[in-house]
Amino acid sequence: MSNKSANWFKQAGRAGNPLRRQRLRVGVTGLSGAGKTTFITSLINQLENHQKGLLAQRAPFDRLVSVRWRRDEVKQPFPYLDSLAALSAEPATWPQSTADLSRVLLDLRFKPQGLLGKVQGTRDVSIEILDYPGEWLLDLPLLNLNFGQWCEQMTQWLAQSPRAELAVSLRERLQSLDPQAEADEAELADLAGAWSAFLQRCRSDAGLSRNQPARFLQPGSDVAAQMLHFVPLLRANQHSEGNAKSWWGVCEARFNYYRDFIVRGFYDEHFRHLDQQVLLVDMLTPMDAGQAALSDLKGAMEAVLESFHYGQNGFLARLLRFRPRIRRLALCATKVDKVGPLQQRAVQQCLEDLMVDRLADVRHGGVEIKGIPLSAIRATRQEGDALVAGLQGKTGWVRYQPGDIPAHLPQSLQVNSPQLLALRPPPGLHRNEPFPHYRMDDLVAWLLKGARL
Structure with a gap:
C-alpha cells in the first residue's frame, strides 16, 4: 500500500468512523450508603493513573494512551476535586454523600495493535456516568x-x-x-x-x-x-x-x-438508554442491623431492578427503533475490606443469595451478570489473621478480628452480626497515585470488555 493510500485510509478513519469512537453509558446504581461517591472518585483516580498499579498490568490498559476527565463543558460535573480534598485531608474523611445530580464524562484513547492500528490510528471511548442520591432509586x-x-x-x-x-x-x-x-x-x-x-x-x-x-x-x-x-x-x-x-x-x-x-x-432522562449497569450494594450494614433490615433491602432491590429494562435488542428491535436495553450488569457487594480476604467472597455470595430470584429473571433476558466483591478505597491492611485500620473521628490504629460471614445467606435472613467498625480512609492518598482498593481493576476492565478495541 502506498503512503498516499495509507494517509487516505487514516483520514477516512478519523472522519466519524463509528468503529473508532464509542460511548458507554454506565448506570452506577446504589442505595444510600452503598458508596457511590467513593466508587466514582476511585474510578476516575484509577483511570487517571492507568500507567501505575494493577491496571498497568492488564489488557486493554496496556494500549491506553491517555485519559481526560471533562468537567468544564459538563453541566453539574461530579465533585471529584472536593472528594479528593476530603480523602487527602488530615485526618482523612470520606467524601460527602451525593446531594444532587452530577455527571462524569471520561475520554479514553487507545492505540490499536498490528496492521489495523497503523491504518485506523487511535480509538476513542467515552464513559458517561450519572451520580445522584441513592434514595431517588427507591x-x-x-x-x-x-x-x-x-x-x-x-x-x-x-x-x-x-x-x-x-x-x-x-x-x-x-x-x-x-x-x-x-x-x-x-x-x-x-x-x-x-x-x-x-x-x-x-x-x-x-x-x-x-x-x-x-x-x-x-x-x-x-x-x-x-x-x-x-x-x-x-x-x-x-x-x-x-x-x-x-x-x-x-x-x-x-x-x-x-x-x-x-x-x-x-x-x-437518565436511565432509559443505559448500556451497562454497576449495582453497588452495602450488604454488611443490613447484615449487622438484622433480619428486618435484610428483608427490607431485598424488597427494595427487587423493586428497583424491576424498574429497569434488561436484555439485548435483536436486529428487528433495532430496525424498529426500540429503546436499547441494559446488556451487562455488575453486581458488587461494597466495603468488603471490613472483613478478611477469605470472607469477602462470602459477602458477595450472601448478596447473590438475597437476590437470587430477580437475578434469575435478569439472566433469562440474556444479560451478562458479573459478581464482584468490591472495595473502592481499601481502608484496612491485614496483619496475620487480623485487620488494622483507623476509626472515624479518632487517631491511631486498631487491630481487630472481623466477625464471621456465613458461606450462604439463610432463607430466614437471620445471621449473626459481623460487628462492623466505622473506619476512616487510609492516610497518604494523592490524586497522582492509584488509591488502594480491592478488585477495582477487575471492574474497570469489565466495563471496557464490550468495547471494540
Whole structure:
C-alpha cells in the first residue's frame, strides 16, 4: 500500500468512523450508603493513573494512551476535586454523600495493535456516568402505583415492625384524617415534616431501605418545597375519591405530580438508554442491623431492578427503533475490606443469595451478570489473621478480628452480626497515585470488555 493510500485510509478513519469512537453509558446504581461517591472518585483516580498499579498490568490498559476527565463543558460535573480534598485531608474523611445530580464524562484513547492500528490510528471511548442520591432509586416503583395503591402499601408497612414502633404517634395522626374532609395546608406541611423525620429514623435507627418518597430525605434542586407536602392517607384506598380541596384531592394531585414529573422525568432522562449497569450494594450494614433490615433491602432491590429494562435488542428491535436495553450488569457487594480476604467472597455470595430470584429473571433476558466483591478505597491492611485500620473521628490504629460471614445467606435472613467498625480512609492518598482498593481493576476492565478495541 502506498503512503498516499495509507494517509487516505487514516483520514477516512478519523472522519466519524463509528468503529473508532464509542460511548458507554454506565448506570452506577446504589442505595444510600452503598458508596457511590467513593466508587466514582476511585474510578476516575484509577483511570487517571492507568500507567501505575494493577491496571498497568492488564489488557486493554496496556494500549491506553491517555485519559481526560471533562468537567468544564459538563453541566453539574461530579465533585471529584472536593472528594479528593476530603480523602487527602488530615485526618482523612470520606467524601460527602451525593446531594444532587452530577455527571462524569471520561475520554479514553487507545492505540490499536498490528496492521489495523497503523491504518485506523487511535480509538476513542467515552464513559458517561450519572451520580445522584441513592434514595431517588427507591421512588422508581411509584411509577407503577396510583395514590390509592400507595396509601394501601404504606398502611401495610406501618403495621409491621420495626416501622410500627417508629411511627406510633404519626400513625395515629394519619389515621385520624378523613380523606373527604377539607385539607388544612398548615397541618399538611407539619405532617409532611413528620413523615420526613420518620423516614430518617427508619434509615438511621432501623437500617431500613424502602423509604418513600425518597425526595423527602434528599430533595435535590429541582423540586419546589410545597410539592413535597403530601402524606399517605391511612383511611384511603385505591377506590377512594374526593374534591380538589379535600385531603384526598390535595395529596393525590401532589403525588401524581411527584410521580409523573419528578420520578418519571428522572428515569426517562437518565436511565432509559443505559448500556451497562454497576449495582453497588452495602450488604454488611443490613447484615449487622438484622433480619428486618435484610428483608427490607431485598424488597427494595427487587423493586428497583424491576424498574429497569434488561436484555439485548435483536436486529428487528433495532430496525424498529426500540429503546436499547441494559446488556451487562455488575453486581458488587461494597466495603468488603471490613472483613478478611477469605470472607469477602462470602459477602458477595450472601448478596447473590438475597437476590437470587430477580437475578434469575435478569439472566433469562440474556444479560451478562458479573459478581464482584468490591472495595473502592481499601481502608484496612491485614496483619496475620487480623485487620488494622483507623476509626472515624479518632487517631491511631486498631487491630481487630472481623466477625464471621456465613458461606450462604439463610432463607430466614437471620445471621449473626459481623460487628462492623466505622473506619476512616487510609492516610497518604494523592490524586497522582492509584488509591488502594480491592478488585477495582477487575471492574474497570469489565466495563471496557464490550468495547471494540
